[in-house]
Amino acid sequence: MDKVELPQHPIFNVVAEAAAELSTDAYVIGGFVRDLVLKRPSKDIDIVCVGDGIALAAMVAQKLRHKPKVSIFKNFGTAMLRADEWEVEFVGARKESYREHSRKPEVEQGTLDDDLKRRDFTINALGISLNKENYGVLIDEFEGVKDMKRKVIRTPLEPGITFSDDPLRMMRAIRFASQLGFDVDPDTFDAITENKERIRIVSQERITDELNKIILSPTPSYGFKLLFVSGLLELIFPKMTELHGVETINGNSHKDNFYHTLQVLDNVAEVSDDLWLRWAAIMHDIAKPDTKRYSPKVGWTFHGHEDRGARMVPKLFKDLKLPLNEHMKFVQKLVKLHLRPIALVKETVTDSAIRRLLFEAGDDIEALMALCRADITSKNDNKVKRYLQNFDKVEKRLVEVEESDKLRNFQPVITGEVIMETFGLKPSKAVGELKEVLTEAILEGKVRNEFDEAFAFLLEKGKERGLRQVHSSNNN
The missing domain is CATH 1.10.110.30 (Hydrophobic Seed Protein)
Structure with missing residues (x-):
């Protein structure tokens, strides 16, 4: 019988001692054993005993030097404790039966064999004995180790x-x-x-x-x-499958947006572990099926898919039960802006265009640029190389303009309150319009975001609208 060397930690010997005192058999089971065989890190240990798992957990806690707290989940017949960096869960061996319209099994006490049979895959139906007579012996009734060597996912039963x-x-x-x-x-x-x-x-x-x-x-x-x-x-996720397929009219075909999206996702995965940046990759072209049009003059177009996609994000997040918080807003922002850096690549890069991108992307500018680089999936290597070199130029300009203008997440120095105070206005559309005109002027480089210069511009624009200064504001 094959033996497995368990990690050097007292938890395994303590469980063995406690199980012997309770006259029960105990085993390390499931994913921890799989990862041990595969030499993957794992900090979650599942202990199955042929008996009362909660009683075993209580005795183990008494025997451990630091006397950890035992969390008991009576409804599930399980208990859990922490031993240094390990999270250890205890349960009695069970067998399960299912009803047709529920994935919640009816559970009763069982043998180790019953417990292994109820596991999902052979690679998870593995155990290591913690019993004196065969301590460290690998239990592998369904050839899970063989499946690991073959790199195959297979169920233990039909x-x-x-x-x-x-x-x-x-x-x-x-x-x-x-x-x-x-x-x-x-x-x-x-x-x-x-x-x-x-x-x-x-x-x-x-x-x-x-x-x-x-x-x-x-x-x-x-x-x-x-x-x-x-x-x-x-x-x-039906909206994602709608991306699949290629339509051809008069010999003109568009690319398969499903496989393009998967390539973008893989490209992002090579540079970032951020789940939400990966979700942005999944959703960046999600509105292309809804915006697809064919014109004999220009061929296939997807005009406005970035705006339509951004509007779709909240409902998609809600349907998928993803969080409707800053993560959703991050994905929505990147979907909305994902064409902007590409547009900058195609034309002469103006400072005003750079300012606008910095202003709208804010602290997410690096994530946006990572998505845009990932979005270059042409099979033409020269085209990809050329685009990425152009992105280098755009990123260089972003750094230069940000250093000189400090426009990332900027707010105009003239606030709505200053505008209302200056002209004796109440909250109104006119206040919003003046603030927008001022913001535009700063982004266009017509006015610096400094109080005196911006205030003089405000007075000029107020005068054009027939507004009279009623209060001499200052920046103190």
Whole structure:
């Protein structure tokens, strides 16, 4: 029997001692064992005992030097404690049965064999004994180690039953494949395709949690291609599947925006682990199907897809149960602005255009530029090289203008309150218009964002509108 060397930490010996005193068998189980075999870091330890998991956790806590607090979850029959950097969860061995319209199993006490059978994939149906007679021995009833060597995701039992019982496991299969760079076993993948409609009984929050993990994987396009081919993507994120396909009229074709989006996502993933920048990559062209037009003179166009896409972001976030907070606003901003740096590349870069981009992008300018670089996906290497060199020039100008004008997140020195006080106005449309005219003048470089110069400009514009100065404002 194969033995596995456990990490040098007292928690494993303490669990073994406590289990022996309680006359129960205990095992490290699941993802921790998988990651140990794959030599991946993991700080979450699952302990299964053939008996009372909560009682075992309590005794382990007594025996540990720092006497950690035990969190008990009676409804689930589990307990959890922290041992240094480890998070250790205890549960009694269980067997499960499912009803057709629920992914919540009926649970009863079981053997170690029962517990391993209920695991989702062979690579997670692994255990390491903590018992005196076979301490450190690897338990691998379903050839999970062999599947790891073959780089295959496979269910321990018949995959159709596995996915029908708990449809979230279909998402998890693709997530593990994407995270680990594994293939999905053909029979397992066929069962995902056959059971895809069952995903409808899973909460959107759980689906999105798995989707985010796919997005954060090293090459997220791989996971999305599996979702797409299986038919799951159409059910969980239909707007993204609408990007797929190429239409041809009079010999003119547009690119497949689905595969372009996946390439942009992978490009972003090479330079950033930021989940929300990756979501911006996914959504940057999301409105192209809605804005697609064909003209015999110019061919295919997607005019305004950046504005339409930005307006779509809040509803998409709401539907996907993503947070409707600053993360959503970040994605919305990048979708709206993603064509702006490209437009600067195509023309002579004016200071006013640079000022506007700095003003609108604010602290997200670096993220925007990363997205724009990722958006260059032409198969023409010379074209890509030329565009990226032009982006270098734009970024250089951004740094120069920011250093001289300090326009990132700038606010005009003349506030709405100053405008109201100067002309004796109440909050009104006229105040907003004057503030906008002043902002435009600063962005165009006609006026510096300094009080005296800006105030003189304000008086001039107020006079043009028939407004009379009633208060001599100053900057003190």
